[in-house]
Amino acid sequence: MKVMNDVPSLYVASATERSIGKTALCLGLALLFKEHGLKVGYFKPLGWHTETKEGKPIDSDTVLMKETLRLEEPLDTLTPVLLEYHYLDQYSPEDSKDLLDKISRAYEEVSANKDIVVVEALHEPCLGASLNLSAAKLAKTFSSQILLLSSTHQDRAVDEILSESACISREGSKCCGAIFSRVRDHIERRIKERMVPTLERYGIHVWGVIPESTVLTAPTVKEIVGVLGGEVLCGEDYLSNQVEHYLVGAMTHEAAIRYFRRAKRKAVVTGGDRPDIALAALETDTSAVILTGNLYPNVRVLAKAEEKGVPVILVPYDTYTTVNKVRDVTGRITVGDVKRINEAKRIVSEHVQWKGLLEALGIKI
Incomplete structure (x- = not known):
């Protein structure tokens, strides 16, 4: 089914399974496009059933985009197909035509009267291939150009981007370039001096190198509590504190003070039977104290935490289990x-050649 609306669209996909930051990029681009007078649509043809609202499955990224961009279309139009973890139990290749028709009708509605549509892939371009609904195939249906995002900062990222670009071309779609995201200071120079020129030689333009932003990546105490299922003993007004480091306290009070001063905006994990460690943490830049083993702390700890505006969280796990549960938690943009939201817009504005991207799509502002 050929989409009739001749609206430029940018299809943002991850270059690898490990790549992170796709929704933040889509949001930042869409906000900038809108700010400069363009009528912007958003579409995520395949989504994940990440949560349930009013008895209906929804994709949380789609909810974020709908509310932030103030889109009129209903959620099931913005994301017409929601996949479960075992999606091959939901659909088979025989369903492909019906699913494509459903997606195409939804895209027609989303793109109507728009200047540009930002399309977000489920993840990397190959996902959905078993249903004949890979990003490369869908991009051809929408006449979209695919932008690849990589947060892999090793040399293999170049090969991964080239491989995905070749796959996109084989499907008859076009890769308009790539962006590197979450780049730490120590690797930025190598990306710009080695990886970008190599990709450019193969005709892959790199539109931006976005540095890591702890505003986006560092989880809040509230997000950590959600993962741990802990009890907030005090400091409920400060659950928005962000956590950039995790430190384990299992030493003397004097050694703990020196140790804790090394890191700012940290969560300190220790036993509830170690009030000396908790109090030492509260004398430094600490975002939260996590007490393990369901051991309630000394009242002095809670009083000091209230004074400092630091949440104290009680969890049933041992220290090792607790650290393992939280170490890979990253922040998510929510409604x-x-x-x-402002940070996503800022980093795209400052580190992505977004006006050049528009020109590549045939749009001048």
Whole structure:
């Protein structure tokens, strides 16, 4: 089914399974496009059933985009197909035509009267191939150009981007370039001096190298509590504190003070039977104290934490289990999270050649 609306669209996909930051990029681009007078649509043809609202499965990224961009279309139009973890139990290759028709009708509605549509892939371009609904195939249906995002900062990222670009071309779609995201200071120079020129030689333009932003990546105490299922003993007004480091306290009070001073905006994990460690943490830049083993702390700890504005969280796990549960938690942009929404817009504005991207799509502002 050929989409009739001749609206430029940018299809943002991850270059690898490990790549992170796709939704933040889509949001930042869409906000900038809208700010400069363009009528912007958003579409995620395949989504994940990440949560349930009013008895209906929804994709949380789609909810974020709908609310932030103030889109009129209903959620099931913005994301017409929601996949479960075992999606081959939901659909088979025989369903492909019906699913494509459903997606195409939804895209027609989303793109109507728009200047540009930002299309977000489920993840890397190959996902959905078993249903004949890979990003490369869908991009051809929408006449979209695919932008690849990589947060892999090793040399293999070049090969991964080239491989995905070749796959996109074989499907008859076009890769308009790539962006590197979450780049740490120590690797930025190598990406710009080695990896970018190599990709350019193969005709892959790199539109931006986005540095890591702890505003986006560092989880809040509230997000950590959600993962641990812990009890907030005090400091409920400070659950928006962000956590950039995790430190384990299992030493003397004097050694703990020196140790804790090394890191700012940290969560300190220790036993509830170690009030000396908790109090030492509270004398330094600490975002939260996590007490393990369901051991309630000394009242002095809670009083000091209240004074400092530091949440104290009680969890049933041992220290090792607790650290393993939280170490890979990253921040997520959610509806109404003004700080992170503004940060997504800022980093795209400052580190992505977004006006050049528009020109590549045939749009001048």
